[in-house]
Amino acid sequence: MAEQDNTNTNNGTPERTDFIRQIVIDDNKTGKWDNRVHTRFPPEPNGYLHIGHAKSICLNFGIAAEFGGKCNLRFDDTNPSKEEQEYVDSIVYDVKWLGWDWQDRLFFASGYFEQMYQWALDLIRKGAAYVCDLNGDQVREHRGTLTQPGKESPYRNRSVQENLDLFERMRKGEFPDGSRTLRAKIDMAHPNLNMRDPIMYRIMHTSHHRTGDAWCIYPTYDWSHGLEDSIEGITHSICTLEFENHRPLYDWFLDQLGIYHPQQIEFARLNLTYTVMSKRKLLQLVKDNFVNGWDDPRMPTISGMRRRGFSPSGVRSFAKVIGVNKTNSTVDVALLEHCIREDLNKSSPRVMAVLKPLKVVITNYPDDQVEWMDAVNNPEDPSAGTRKVPFSKVLYIEQDDFMENPPSKFFRLSPGKEVRLRYAYFIKCEKAVKDAAGNIVELHCTYDPATRGGDSPDGRKVKATLHWVADSNALDAEIRLYSHLFTKENPEDTPEGEHFTTNLNPDSLQVLTGCKVEPHVKETRALDRWQFERMGYFCTDSDSRNGKLVFNRTLTLKDTWAKIQQKG
RNA sequence: UGGGGAAUGGUGUAAUGGUAGCACGGAUGGCUCUGGACCAUCUAGUUGGGGUUCGAGUCCCUAUUCCCCAGCCA
Numbered sequence: 088m089a090e091q092d093n094t095n096t097n098n099g100t101p102e103r104t105d106f107i108r109q110i111v112i113d114d115n116k117t118g119k120w121d122n123r124v125h126t127r128f129p130p131e132p133n134g135y136l137h138i139g140h141a142k143s144i145c146l147n148f149g150i151a152a153e154f155g156g157k158c159n160l161r162f163d164d165t166n167p168s169k170e171e172q173e174y175v176d177s178i179v180y181d182v183k184w185l186g187w188d189w190q191d192r193l194f195f196a197s198g199y200f201e202q203m204y205q206w207a208l209d210l211i212r213k214g215a216a217y218v219c220d221l222n223g224d225q226v227r228e229h230r231g232t233l234t235q236p237g238k239e240s241p242y243r244n245r246s247v248q249e250n251l252d253l254f255e256r257m258r259k260g261e262f263p264d265g266s267r268t269l270r271a272k273i274d275m276a277h278p279n280l281n282m283r284d285p286i287m288y289r290i291m292h293t294s295h296h297r298t299g300d301a302w303c304i305y306p307t308y309d310w311s312h313g314l315e316d317s318i319e320g321i322t323h324s325i326c327t328l329e330f331e332n333h334r335p336l337y338d339w340f341l342d343q344l345g346i347y348h349p350q351q352i353e354f355a356r357l358n359l360t361y362t363v364m365s366k367r368k369l370l371q372l373v374k375d376n377f378v379n380g381w382d383d384p385r386m387p388t389i390s391g392m393r394r395r396g397f398s399p400s401g402v403r404s405f406a407k408v409i410g411v412n413k414t415n416s417t418v419d420v421a422l423l424e425h426c427i428r429e430d431l432n433k434s435s436p437r438v439m440a441v442l443k444p445l446k447v448v449i450t451n452y453p454d455d456q457v458e459w460m461d462a463v464n465n466p467e468d469p470s471a472g473t474r475k476v477p478f479s480k481v482l483y484i485e486q487d488d489f490m491e492n493p494p495s496k497f498f499r500l501s502p503g504k505e506v507r508l509r510y511a512y513f514i515k516c517e518k519a520v521k522d523a524a525g526n527i528v529e530l531h532c533t534y535d536p537a538t539r540g541g542d543s544p545d546g547r548k549v550k551a552t553l554h555w556v557a558d559s560n561a562l563d564a565e566i567r568l569y570s571h572l573f574t575k576e577n578p579e580d581t582p583e584g585e586h587f588t589t590n591l592n593p594d595s596l597q598v599l600t601g602c603k604v605e606p607h608v609k610e611t612r613a614l615d616r617w618q619f620e621r622m623g624y625f626c627t628d629s630d631s632r633n634g635k636l637v638f639n640r641t642l643t644l645k646d647t648w649a650k651i652q653q654k655g
Numbered sequence: 656u657g658g659g660g661a662a663u664g665g666u667g668u669a670a671u672g673g674u675a676g677c678a679c680g681g682a683u684g685g686c687u688c689u690g691g692a693c694c695a696u697c698u699a700g701u702u703g704g705g706g707u708u709c710g711a712g713u714c715c716c717u718a719u720u721c722c723c724c725a726g727c728c729a
Contacts, residue, residue, distance in 0.1 A: 109671090131729055166728065223727060230725055234657045237725090268727055278658040280725050289727035308729050332659055332724050353660085355722090360666085366729095408678065410668050412661090415722050419666045422679050432692060439689095467692070498690070507688060541688050552688045621689045647690045 105411035107146070107352055111154055111323060120322040124156025127321050128182065129163045129196075129312070132174035132296075134366040135381040136181045136389045138402070138423070139357040145406035146354070147325055148187040159319055160189040164197045165306050167295035175296070177381070181389040186399045196306075196315050197297045203306050203314050204258065206344055207269060207287060211250045215343050216287060217243055218253040219270045226268070229275070230283050236276035237283045243272060257290055260303045264290050271310070273339065281336050285309050313337040313349070321349040327356045328413065357409065358417040361571040362387045363578050363587060377591055378572070384639050385572045385595050395569065396616050396626025396641030401430035420571070424642055431616065431624045431641065436464045436471060439509065439554040440604040440619040440638075442566055444483035446529040447555070449514065452480040457559045460540070462510040474607050478511050479559035483603045485622075488553050489530060491519055496651055498550035500530070507552045509620065513538040554620045556603040564604045564636040567628070568597040604636065611636065618644075 104112065115122050126147040130140065151158035160182060164170050179193075210216035219242045221229060231237030245253075254269055256262065269288040277283050287310035292303045306314075316324045324337075331353045341348040358364060363372075364387060372378045372386070381388050384395035392402065405426040409418050439462075458478045465471035484500070493501040500506050505515040518531040537544050541552075571592055572578075578590045608617065613629040617638075624641040631637040 105668090129729095133729080163729070169728075226727070227725075232657085232725055235725095236657090265727065270727095280658080283725090286727050291727080305727090307727070312729085328660070329723055330729085334659090355661085408667080412668080414661055414668095416667065419679065422667065425679060428691095437689080463688095466689085496690095509688060549688085551690075554689070618689090618691085621691070623691095644689075644691045649690090651690080 106413070107323070107325060107354060107411055108150060108153070110350075110352060111150060114322070115154070123320075123322055124151060124154040125158070125320055125322045126151050126156065126325060127159040127161050127316065127319060129161045129315070130178050131163045131166070131169070132171065132178060133166075133169040134174060134370060135177050137364060137366075137369065138359060138387045138389070138392065138405075139364050141185060141389060141402055142357045142406050142409065142411075143325070143327075144182055144185055144187060145403055146411055148182075148189075149406075150323070150325075156322075157192065158187070158189060159192040159194055159321075161194040161315060161319070162196065163308070163312065163315070164195055164295070164297065165308060165311050166291075167293045167305065168291060170296055172296045177390065181393075184393060184399055185389065186403060192319075194315075194319065195297055196311055197295060199311075199315060199318055200298065200302055200306070202318065203311055206314060206346075207254065207306075207310075208251070210271065210287075210340075210343060211254060211269075212247055213343065214247060214272065216250070216269055216271050217245055218250050218257065219243070219268050219284075220266070221268075223265055226286070230280060231275070233280070239275045240270070240284065243284070254288075257288065257304050258302070260292065262290055264292055266290060269304075271336075271340070279332060279335055281309065281333050282339070285336060309333055309336050310340060313341050313351075314344075314346075316349040316351075317341060317344075317347045320347065324349045324351045326351060326353055328353050328415070353413065354411050355413050355415050358415070359387060359423065360417055360420045360576040361573050361578070362420065363573075368587065371588075372572075375588075377588060384567070385569050393614070394626070394628065395639055396431075396614075396624055397427050398430050398434065398616065400434075401427040404430060417577070428624070428642055428645075431618065433467050434465075435616050435618040435624055437462075437466070437618045437620050438605055438607055439476065439556055440564070440566075440602060440622065440625070441483045441485055441554065441556045442568075442599055442602050442619075442622060443486040444556075444601065444603050445486045445489055445527070446558075447482050447484055447514070448529060448531050449480050449482070449534050450517065450531050451533045454480055456480065457557070458539075460510045476510060476605050476607070477557045477560045478508075479557040481558040482508075482555050483558065483561070484508075484530075484553050484555050488551075489516070489519070489527070491527065499553065500532075500551070505549055507538070507541050507549045508555045509552050510541055511539075511555070512536070512541070513543060513547075513549055554622070556605050560606040562604045562606055562609060562636055564602045564638060566599045566602045566625070566638045566640065568599065568640045570595050570597075602638075604638075608636070616641070 128144050128147045148158045219240045229238045268286045270284045273282045275283050286307050288304045291305050334351050337351050382390035382394045405423050459475035461473050462476045488499045490501050500516050502516050512534040514532040514534045516532050519527045520529045522528050572595050573590045574592045575590045578587045611627045615627040617625045619625050623643040625638040626641050628637040628639050
């Protein structure tokens with residue numbers, strides 16, 4: 088794996104106990120599972136993983152790690168019409184990137200199709216399942232409503248022999264799609280609609296990304312999921328809240344079969360402010376080109392966060408801090424950003440880059456001289472060492488770091504004022520040079536040679552320290568600035584009849600060109616993470632080429648000055 | 656109006672009948688060669704109404720609000 092920081096230290100005892108970990112602790116106390124703890128993460132390969140999946144992944148793999156158990160990666164690939172190998176590959180990559188290891192336990196529901204078929208035969212022989220000739224519309228009509236019981240299918244009481252024969256012929260491919268199903272015989276008047284003779288198999292003459300054309304009947308989620316868990320010896324089958332209504336069915340199938348019976352436990356899925364989380368909506372953002380693919384750095388997908396520059400350990404720390412419960416909630420994206428900043432602050436090498444350059448000429452500095460100044464790579468981590476940064480007569484500072492007529496709280500450069508250039512010299516602004524239109528195009532400054540390295544021997548203080556890049560050896564770069572994809576905390580909050588896409592933030596991507604970066608990053612490769620001092624955390628983009636560097640802004644630093652400005 | 660769930664500061668989450676705590680956010684101050692980081696202080700909460708108890712966020716009753724379910728999706 089390319090990531091060096093993807094090992095997690097999530098083993099030993101749990102640091103916090105949510106209600107699920109409490110169940111595991113209690114089970115270990117009573118010996119319910121012979122002190123085994125075995126979970127699984129069971130994605131359907133029909134889309135890319137997102138931050139909500141990361142919560143589930145960290146929960147399942149985290150619990151296994153903390154309790155000395157195991158966690159399987161299992162693809163729930165029971166519907167070939169929606170699933171693709173591309174998604175399988177991306178999911179495998181993403182879970183690994185997050186830092187988790189399933190060892191040799193990579194499984195596919197499709198690997199169990201024959202066993203599931205045999206168990207279906209068992210239920211038919213017991214008189215607990217039957218082949219139904221109703222079509223989709225008819226099944227719906229027979230199901231009844233929330234308040235009214237359903238009607239029994241006219242095919243409900245076929246003989247075992249006839250059912251066996253018909254089911255075998257379903258498998259052989261004698262019937263067209265949708266013409267017949269295998270159904271569990273439970274109770275058409277059950278108050279839980281899931282128990283009204285649910286479908287176990289449907290006919291689909293569709294190639295499967297793993298089993299090809301071996302099957303033309305495919306098991307439904309309700310029928311297959313508990314079987315998959317049972318086969319793998321799962322102890323705690325953790326899923327999201329919407330499956331709570333399905334638990335009676337999960338239990339019913341396993342009880343009817345009399346096989347090993349894991350415990351299903353449901354928790355609330357993650358919602359985040361300023362983004363959407365449903366696979367359907369994310370797919371639409373991609374398909375309708377509102378973003379540039381699944382890994383667009385504005386997407387809440389794991390691949391998007393990776394490209395944006397989020398670290399696996401930062402995402403894991405977020406998963407830990409949000410906790411787990413059964414309450415529907417929406418986490419403030421600021422909490423995610425906090426976790427990422429906290430992690431990046433410790434790990435990111437610092438470097439200087441000027442996003443919006445303003446040319447500065449140091450009038451009293453020798454014309455062709457270049458000095459290499461010592462700079463600290465990471466003040467949070469002495470082992471990161473130091474580097475040399477070139478200083479020359481012509482250099483660049485941030486346009487925002489100069490004001491001709493500054494307000495009192497502006498500490499940076501203005502005419503007649505003195506500031507420090509980080510790791511270099513104190514400079515004083517003598518003159519702002521303007522073009523015909525009155526725009527400031529360059530600054531003439533003088534430096535104090537006695538302040539070399541950044542300190543004044545006479546004890547003179549300066550209010551601000553600016554980052555800068557010398558014209559000599561400077562690298563040109565494109566820098567992409569990102570902000571929230573939506574303008575509203577809740578993108579679903581739309582006027583009557585309008586779509587969530589009307590809340591898309593038109594300024595979520597801003598591309599800057601002609602940015603200047605110090606030569607230290609010349610050899611940078613995609614996914615390298617940096618802190619550009621005073622500007623934020625950045626990540627080298629995969630579009631980056633030698634000679635044409637591209638960086639994504641992961642997050643800004645906390646910006647006190649911006650707050651002061653906002654207050655007016 | 657059937658069934659299944661859930662309600663603790665602005666947000667997320669603890670407290671397992673015994674001082675309502677932590678984190679984010681916000682505010683204020685300190686420090687600083689990043690207006691970063693760090694440190695300190697402050698801010699603000701048990702959905703409503705009854706009841707049991709020496710004592711209730713927790714137990715009981717009741718009301719209210721929100722979420723999920725009528726795919727041959729998962």
